[in-house]
Amino acid sequence: MIRTVPTTPIDGQKPGTSGLRKKVPVYQQPHYVENFVQSIFDTLEGFAGKTLIVGGDGRFYNREVVQKILKMAAAAGFGRIKVGQGGLMSTPAVSAVIRKYGAFGGIVLSASHNPGGPDGDFGIKYNIGNGGPAPEKITDAIFARTKTIGEYKIADVPDVDIDQLGEAKIGDTVVEVVDPVADYAELMQKLFDFDALRTLFKSGFTMRFDAMSAITGPYAKRIIEGLLGAAPGTVVNDTPLPDFGGHHPDPNPVNAHDLYELMMGPNAPDFGAASDGDGDRNLIIGRGIFVTPSDSLAILAAHADLAPGYAKGIAGIARSMPTSLAADQVAKAMGIKIYETPTGWKFFGNLLDAGLATICGEESAGTGSNHIREKDGVWAVLLWLTLLAKRRQPVIHIVREHWAKYGRNYYSRHDYEAVPTEAANGVMEAIRSQISSLPGQSFGKLKVHSADDFAYHDPVDGSDSKNQGLRILFEGGSRAVFRLSGTGTEGATLRVYLERYEPDTAHQDIETQAALVDVIAVARKISGIVEKTGMAEPTVVT
Template sequence: MIRTHQTTPFPDQKPGTSGLRKKVRVFQQPNYAENFIQSVFDVVGADLVGATLVIGGDGRYLNREVIQKAIRMAAAAKVGRVVVGQGGLLSTPAASNLIRQRGAVGGLILSASHNPGGPDEDFGIKYNIANGGPAPEGVTEAIFARTQVIDRWLASDTPDVDLDQLGEVAVADMAVEIVDPVTDYAALMECLFDFDAIRAAGLTVSFDAMSAITGPYATEILERRLGFAPGTVVNGMPLEDFGGHHPDPNLVHARELYDRMMGDDAPDFGAASDGDGDRNLIIGRGRFVTPSDSLAMLAANAHLAPGYAGGLKGIARSMPTSAAADRVAERLKIPAFETPTGWKFFGNLLDAGMATICGEESAGTGSDHVREKDGLWAVLLWLNILAKTGKSVDQIAREHWATYGRNYYARHDYEGVESERADALMAELRGSLASLPGRQVAGLTVETADDFAYHDPTDGSVSARQGVRVLFQGGSRVVFRLSGTGTSGATLRVYLERYEGPDGDLDRDTGAALADIVAAADEIAGIVRHTGRKQPDVIT
């Protein structure tokens, strides 16, 4: 029996770059999750009837409860089949793969990515379309518009499904299939990478799953299929609150891994992934690799893996990501694309066959195997490169810089800034753009300044106001933008970059190399004046 539940709109259900993210207690309000899910279903409309829908999440607090609601609502929307990861678990890249493999109309991914989990922390819902990637802006705007007028949601009057029992059950007239969340993804990885070479290389590895979703995937692939020693995967059990960890793989929240990799008895290779499995941290023995450099180094060496032996069609990076990958593309004589932040923009390029490898400075890299960034994929490609070359991470990095030069790079995050203060900073900055060229700031000369707008080469769409860029003479750069991935206040992100040619000083301390650019950024944007913050909360 299908029941109609009367409701009224919530004003705050506008999806960000990665879906709708709010505090758990917001999602626990009566009708809140249901309103958003129903709005998704109303926008997708008749395409849902008889179709396959994928549902899963990163296992954070509230994951199971919302999955049960989504299943009942899918049945009311006349979905033909729902495919759910066992225990309600699916990493974001695995969900993307499953959508593509099953020919699904799309999927609901329940996650707040790298944000903390637990009763007082964060939750999120994201809709991915049939290509496996995040819904494009036109779809998310339609979903938001629907949330503002919704007056009812529909659900079948049926009991909960046993999410832990593999197999198939019926909910009303809809089939619900509970699948192992790891199997299909692991098989895809075996097609892309030379597992025999990795096994034979004798490498030692430490992988921190951060008590999040990649634990089961890493345990199956690294320890079982590749034969790394038991205990290679630490914090491998997904927990509703991530064990109190902040599951963001950076040098602040994965400090134990960093310290391990800088020690005298460090393994050859260290890595971590985030809450939903789409981000990565790469550290070799004694050498941290920035996400921007990792993208460039992976692209330069991807031909060593079977899945990329035929070469790359193109490389895409988000605008705030350093230009290191552009130099690889130039040498390979392939296109380089600069897009706004958000994986949805890469999806168009991947679908059009214009790019093979994509990356964001926020620790996300991936390829055309799915339509999401993929943390474990990046780890396995690095392992494939190490195995094939017999070189260390440090050696690969040094040789890369000696060939292409080095983009010294850092991101400064000012978290939880009052929205009014953050908006005022950006408004003042945008108002000053015309006067910046030629200005002397902290010993640097501004060459150009703009508010980045992206013209999508696949569909002609334009995405404006994507971040303020200030370029200095000599190749240095600072970028300012507000992040759309938080749940309270605003996060001001400041991206700092200095290019040093192949014959320059390639092993400076990053902080020292960027000191004048940090000073220039504050003088140009008035960070301290607007925010009251003298230091960023996180430096990556």
Template structure:
């Protein structure tokens, strides 16, 4: 059947500005007629602007299967055909993890990919939906591209789609041909969501070693009813031989089973409780699209994302992929604790500090300057792809642990603290606050910092003294491209840099504002690093942060929504 291309008149919608990783809004916003179409057309207009022959273009389409995805996929197929894209690689049932999409883009030399996810945000009819564009390197579009997409969305006056098109059966593997406007045609290739990603992992890790090791351990892996279910079942259970009860909540659901698919101590509390019972040696959880992870040891020992990054960085050469290539360097986002910096100091390698957002790691990875990077928001990854990768982190942990079989997860971390020192660290999230009040708080604090109006010395009510060393609004110059990024968070350092407090407005929410307060104190004494109490280090620092920022007064919140 051949159909015609239709040009639909439209008007811009306010606020189609991509955040840290794409455009995220409530489902009801995306359901407004033309809202999704406007944003997709803006992506296509920008990403295909310099392409001479669009019939040569391959785009990858997939997502976490959240509510509204099925409709969005059919819409995108229609619009790509109408914009003369030659070839779509679509995930079976539309479900493919974000790291797997990055792997497919790179493996197939695709022009880019459109990922349908709001990551760790809730799903369902009353939840969130999201769209982000990844470039040909497999990573999130950098600022200059997302800025261009946003600029286009503010002036768009038409979008293209097919006049009438039968629904493409994306549950059926294989090739489907769509014919339009005479001799125009587009191939839709439906692919297995796991295959190419699994082949990549087999080139990174020693699967034989992992099989032997996994057979001796009791695992508990929670997919949180997100995209990772098929990956856990196929890779952890079938390939590595873990017991079937190792995999929990592995059926992807449009509303994630009514849960918040965010792998932290609050939203993955069921897993934490199961681990505390002592029945399992290793636990992990993933977010909705599979790029974030949480690592737990026996009896619920929590490995902070910053410590996880540092332990992996210390031991990377235990993994075959890095043993052959060598470790080039490290990178972390500004709010992430400096635990990986301590590793860099001892290894003699460079550690780069970037703004929050995985896209800022892309140029460093492409230039071969770093091998591993991570964020405190439960994201870790390496140069094998250009996204953070939850399952990669789990297999990396198991691979390193397999070389230390007499240890536990907890003893590996404590051994690391004893050798490198410890960064006592916590994050307070104040979610869905009034936007204007939060912006006023940040502007007021920024003004105090710029005008040098912060007190030089602050005494806490428990007798601790904090001397302000340095305060600044974090900015970044990309060492590869020279691109500058400003206003990325407020930082106040104390006591010769041993303590930091940081404030950011998050770019991953869909409504209201989320204020993130980060608290960090280094402890270089090996005994105190191993035996100290987090509360003793963080609570007085939190009081100082709240007093300096007046956060509670501005937001009206007397406690955080989530503490990590």
């Protein structure tokens, strides 16, 4: 019943910050999925008879890979596999289910916010027993195994019916097809006052949630329209599609253009939100105002105690290094610690497990807390709804009051996508060669206070992560940060993060790009990005 299949190593199976992401045709190569999955199992120890959670965002090739994993996990000796109905389960839900049932770990099938479809992207990520992404020591071991693998084991059985709830068996392994929403919805009801949120909607409050034809559709539909009583049609694009309906499921004002235009128009509802391909990111828009992810993190941290799950306060805030310093201002005012980590949610796991941080966030639209070990799009929306229910003010008023109290961090990210790798590396090396000489130099109104190649020392396990991004910090709180992203599947994505701190309320209503014009000019001058990439403007500005 268990078949041993000879294989040979396949180049390039190195997991990034969010697992192994490649184009679908790459994954469709013979043995490609099997080699990587077997390498995961070969790296782990002590899982015999234990539980594995499996789910994905429903993108193209999801169902086929689910079947491979079920058969290989059974062959490897897992005792029980919980798989989401239809092979579906959001990334936050996988984390929640791992934690609720004490599972050994889980496999998430997603390329997050990347496009789907036959020519789109696919990804496989392993999550450990705390519900979070595998740390580097595990992903490095998985990669090492992919380079020496010689065989994989798979149960030679028919496909499991993953559309019907209930249990089936593959040999001695129980495969349980579960409702992918139920456990997650139960957790949300423990964290938030659903009665108060129902009262908010009964009062005539209106919203639009765009699920972007991705995984959060079923979650938002059941929670926002079902449990909270929002009007039918509040959740749009609510059916997960293999190609996300042709959308790019990245929740930003560019890719969620229809939602953005609605919220900026005369017939805008009170509140707008969206989530991404696998449900871990969020977009927050009020009537007439887009809330940057960095501001959203800071505002939610400042008001988390309005939700029952955080009524006792928060222990600390953690943000990724490129995320704006807005959360730092909140932490300082609250008298709690701020932690600055490399990009990648896995770096927050130790802080959360140790009780050092409660709220975490990244500028790339990811926000979350210690309830799970992933960022969580629907959770962020529910915490915003809690804030709106308690404050009874429009989003724009809440944001402006926040700026008046803490100062405004004008912030923008300029993405240069699909840059030839050599050119992208050239930009980074040009900046790196100047790092030691930049402090003290003046560029017009901006004077460099310090510059470095960001390195992180984990205060919990003592590990060190180097070369995590190049930082140029100016006097007065402005910054320019440069890093190469690990989430794309072709070429390189060069991300430039630009920030200006403005404490004066008289200057807090400038258009963002205009407010950042000096920082943008200096960043381009120091990096030579236009000349080295041949791109006069970034691909995407958020």
